Amino acid sequence: MKKEKILIMGAGGQIGVELAMALRKLYGTDNVIATDIREAHPLLDGAGPYYILDAMDANSTLDIIKKEGITQIYLLAALLSATGEKNPKGAWDINMRSLLQVLDLGVEQKLTKIYWPSSIAVFGPTTPKSQTPQKTVVEPRTVYGVSKYAGELWCQYYNQRWGLDVRSIRYPGLISWKSEPGGGTTDYAVDIYHKALEEGKYTCFLSEDTYLPMMYMDDAIRGTIELMEAPVEMMKSRMAYNLSAMSFSPKEIAASIQKHIPDFTIDYAPDFRQAIADGWPQSIDDTAAREDWGWKHEYDLDKMTADMLKHLKEKKQPV
Numbered sequence: 001m002k003k004e005k006i007l008i009m010g011a012g013g014q015i016g017v018e019l020a021m022a023l024r025k026l027y028g029t030d031n032v033i034a035t036d037i038r039e040a041h042p043l044l045d046g047a048g049p050y051y052i053l054d055a056m057d058a059n060s061t062l063d064i065i066k067k068e069g070i071t072q073i074y075l076l077a078a079l080l081s082a083t084g085e086k087n088p089k090g091a092w093d094i095n096m097r098s099l100l101q102v103l104d105l106g107v108e109q110k111l112t113k114i115y116w117p118s119s120i121a122v123f124g125p126t127t128p129k130s131q132t133p134q135k136t137v138v139e140p141r142t143v144y145g146v147s148k149y150a151g152e153l154w155c156q157y158y159n160q161r162w163g164l165d166v167r168s169i170r171y172p173g174l175i176s177w178k179s180e181p182g183g184g185t186t187d188y189a190v191d192i193y194h195k196a197l198e199e200g201k202y203t204c205f206l207s208e209d210t211y212l213p214m215m216y217m218d219d220a221i222r223g224t225i226e227l228m229e230a231p232v233e234m235m236k237s238r239m240a241y242n243l244s245a246m247s248f249s250p251k252e253i254a255a256s257i258q259k260h261i262p263d264f265t266i267d268y269a270p271d272f273r274q275a276i277a278d279g280w281p282q283s284i285d286d287t288a289a290r291e292d293w294g295w296k297h298e299y300d301l302d303k304m305t306a307d308m309l310k311h312l313k314e315k316k317q318p319v
């Protein structure tokens with residue numbers, strides 16, 4: 001078993017729950033300390049070390065680092081795109097303050113590695129929409145995107161100035177059945193599966209032809225761990241890596257679900273999230289991640305739909 005002591009901040013969120021479980025398999029339960037501002041998610045409750053921690057509380061974070069002998073931090077706490085637009089200053093504060101504090105703690109405490117997620121939200125309406133390159137025009141129009149892009153630059157700065165090994169991925173929309181999303185524009189692509197099974201119909205808050213880059217959580221977790229495990233000389237970019245798996249529209253995900261639930265229906269009532277989605281890329285070029293550290297996705301839309309429906313069915317009607 002590998003000798004690292006990992007602190008996850010924001011472990012109760014959509015990525016955090018599954019990442020905590022995967023890292024515990026790899027590093028040992030007691031070597032992965034899960035924390036969140038909320039009570040433990042049911043999948044983490046009683047499953048290993050857990051602290052209630054506000055990611056903006058630098059003193060308490062330092063206490064845990066010292067007490068537990070932490071060597072790596074995964075900082076996942078954040079407000080996402082839709083919630084961020086309702087509370088722009090709050091989103092900036094949470095997303096930036098927590099990052100800068102963790103970067104400082106990383107330098108002061110000589111941590112070996114830090115992981116911090118970025119997003120396709122760094123891109124904006126002036127970015128090429130199709131096969132968006134790793135390096136391109138970047139003019140985000142949401143506060144979430146602005147905070148992610150500023151954060152990427154800070155990560156690069158701390159790496160160049162202090163030698164801190166910070167790694168990052170620009171996640172597309174993530175689809176998962178174990179943990180719930182919250183506050184994102186791509187969340188419809190999770191809700192739709194729940195509603196298909198529960199009600200046989202779904203009203204989508206994006207229009208039918210809104211294409212967005214998406215990824216199944218299994219791929220995202222594997223990719224994150226592969227990035228963190230890759231030898232340092234493979235890290236040619238210290239900005240976050242583009243990562244791609246699939247792109248689809250609400251109409252296409254509905255058609256994929258109809259292959260399993262033929263009576264499923266969808267209608268559309270676009271709200272304020274449509275403008276956010278319209279400013280984002282439709283597909284992503286992730287050549288740099290594939291060439292630098294060997295990223296490869298496994299799930300396409302139909303493979304993901306089959307897996308989502310199978311697991312959600314079991315979860316909703318335990319045998």
Ligand code: AKB
Binds near residue numbers: 080081120144174187
């Ligand atoms: C969101 O929709 O805000 C997130 C993201 C793409 O980063 N899922």
